[in-house]
Amino acid sequence: GENVEQHPSTLSVQEGDSAVIKCTYSDSASNYFPWYKQELGKRPQLIIDIRSNVGEKKDQRIAVTLNKTAKHFSLHITETQPEDSAVYFCAGRSNAGGTSYGKLTFGQGTILTVHP
Amino acid sequence: SQTIHQWPATLVQPVGSPLSLECTVEGTSNPNLYWYRQAAGRGLQLLFYSVGIGQISSEVPQNLSASRPQDRQFILSSKKLLLSDSGFYLCASTFPDRIGTQYFGPGTRLTVL
Numbered sequence: 120g121e122n123v124e125q126h127p128s129t130l131s132v133q134e135g136d137s138a139v140i141k142c143t144y145s146d147s148a149s150n151y152f153p154w155y156k157q158e159l160g161k162r163p164q165l166i167i168d169i170r171s172n173v174g175e176k177k178d179q180r181i182a183v184t185l186n187k188t189a190k191h192f193s194l195h196i197t198e199t200q201p202e203d204s205a206v207y208f209c210a211g212r213s214n215a216g217g218t219s220y221g222k223l224t225f226g227q228g229t230i231l232t233v234h235p
Numbered sequence: 236s237q238t239i240h241q242w243p244a245t246l247v248q249p250v251g252s253p254l255s256l257e258c259t260v261e262g263t264s265n266p267n268l269y270w271y272r273q274a275a276g277r278g279l280q281l282l283f284y285s286v287g288i289g290q291i292s293s294e295v296p297q298n299l300s301a302s303r304p305q306d307r308q309f310i311l312s313s314k315k316l317l318l319s320d321s322g323f324y325l326c327a328s329t330f331p332d333r334i335g336t337q338y339f340g341p342g343t344r345l346t347v348l
Contacts, residue, residue, distance in 0.1 A: 165338065
């Protein structure tokens with residue numbers, strides 16, 4: 120099955136700096152990679168996702184890049200703000216065997232702290 | 236609108252007691268539904284998923300079970316809770332506007348004492 124590794128486990132930056140979180144996946148059949156942000160005590164919220172037919176996607180200060188050859192994808196947050204502080208999870212979805220249930224395999228999470 | 240409801244929001248139960256958590260979805264039909272558990276400070280563990288009424292697949296063998304009696308209702312149950320069952324239980328659903336994307340409900344925080 121799919122295995123997703125996420126690094127770093129914790130990341131501390133100063134307000135205004137950029138933050139980068141990286142994930143690697145094992146299943147070359149994976150074709151969908153969402154990123155979730157989870158604030159303390161709340162549900163994970165989808166912030167951006169990318170499908171395997173594109174290499175990069177951007178939404179304001181957030182971007183995701185995908186390298187299918189190397190099987191890794193990254194989340195980039197520019198001009199970080201204190202409200203970006205949260206736990207971020209990456210995930211991958213394998214389409215191996217034509218499964219339609221959309222099972223996601225999550226990374227272990229990254230605790231991002233943005234210092235004012 | 237597309238909404239996921241979970242109840243109760245919080246629950247404190249003694250060891251050995253039964254459990255029933257409910258998830259309902261609005262604004263879609265025939266969604267894929269998922270139950271996740273998140274231990275304190277940890278990642279997301281997929282427990283069960285369902286692609287239709289009465290169709291349940293288990294990811295982790297344990298003392299929990301799931302049922303889907305209606306198209307947009309997903310229930311997580313246990314006959315006897317263990318201390319290790321404590322955690323944040325999240326229901327997730329797919330919606331037709333974004334194929335394959337999972338959205339999470341507000342969660343149930345369970346403490347087993």
